[in-house]
Amino acid sequence: xxxxxxKNVSKKFSDKTxxxxxxxxxxxxxxxxxxxxxxxxxxxxxxxxxxxLDAPTDGTINLFGNSVGLxxxxxxxxxxxxxxxxxxxxGAKNHGLKKDALKECVESSLEQxxxxxxxxxxxxxxxxxxxxxxxxxxxxxxxxxxxxxDEPFANLDWPGVKQICMILKKxxxxxxTIIVLTHELEKVLALADRFIVLDKGKIRFDGLAQDGLExxxxxxxxxxxxxxxxxxxxLIWL
Numbered sequence: 001x002x003x004x005x006x007k008n009v010s011k012k013f014s015d016k017t018x019x020x021x022x023x024x025x026x027x028x029x030x031x032x033x034x035x036x037x038x039x040x041x042x043x044x045x046x047x048x049x050x051x052x053l054d055a056p057t058d059g060t061i062n063l064f065g066n067s068v069g070l071x072x073x074x075x076x077x078x079x080x081x082x083x084x085x086x087x088x089x090x091g092a093k094n095h096g097l098k099k100d101a102l103k104e105c106v107e108s109s110l111e112q113x114x115x116x117x118x119x120x121x122x123x124x125x126x127x128x129x130x131x132x133x134x135x136x137x138x139x140x141x142x143x144x145x146x147x148x149x150d151e152p153f154a155n156l157d158w159p160g161v162k163q164i165c166m167i168l169k170k171x172x173x174x175x176x177t178i179i180v181l182t183h184e185l186e187k188v189l190a191l192a193d194r195f196i197v198l199d200k201g202k203i204r205f206d207g208l209a210q211d212g213l214e215x216x217x218x219x220x221x222x223x224x225x226x227x228x229x230x231x232x233x234x235l236i237w238l
Contacts, residue, residue: 129160
């Protein structure tokens, strides 16, 4: 069963810039899809269109009644409460939950992301990885069917990267429909059921992750993560 379908979608801005050109693909319920692309490839524009934050110039997007949750690259911009508990409560309250049901929902969502023990902490003092996990908690609390992560590893240290990978793996096991927009393939591609490459507003590859690794990804400004490092000089990316 399809979670979303994009048909012949294009997006042009008032300055005549074309961000997306005739994009078509669909994602199944419970599928984990990695969409890779360098800066300017159109990833973030595509995310905004799927989430309904903007409208395409041409084409259609069908969500089949599914709701979309976003985890932005700038996790701080999603924090609305003083504490994680207040932050997650904000969205849940807006969806009609009250008193005991609200408390149960908030605590369950924080527990699922490993943040229950920090429910009373100052939200903006959390680490980068914890802030992204907090954003996921908020999405779980309002029961979004499709979750989009925009560059989820940006500005994270190694512990933060591992935290996000654990959450992504858990969501995959729970059969959530996941879309990860990234150029850091080495951190997440092994979880992907589907791999799409976006370059200059066009889809250049759409298929299995293993088949994608056999493509010349560098032609689309993406570093192929399959690399062997045997000495110090191999660590220079030239």
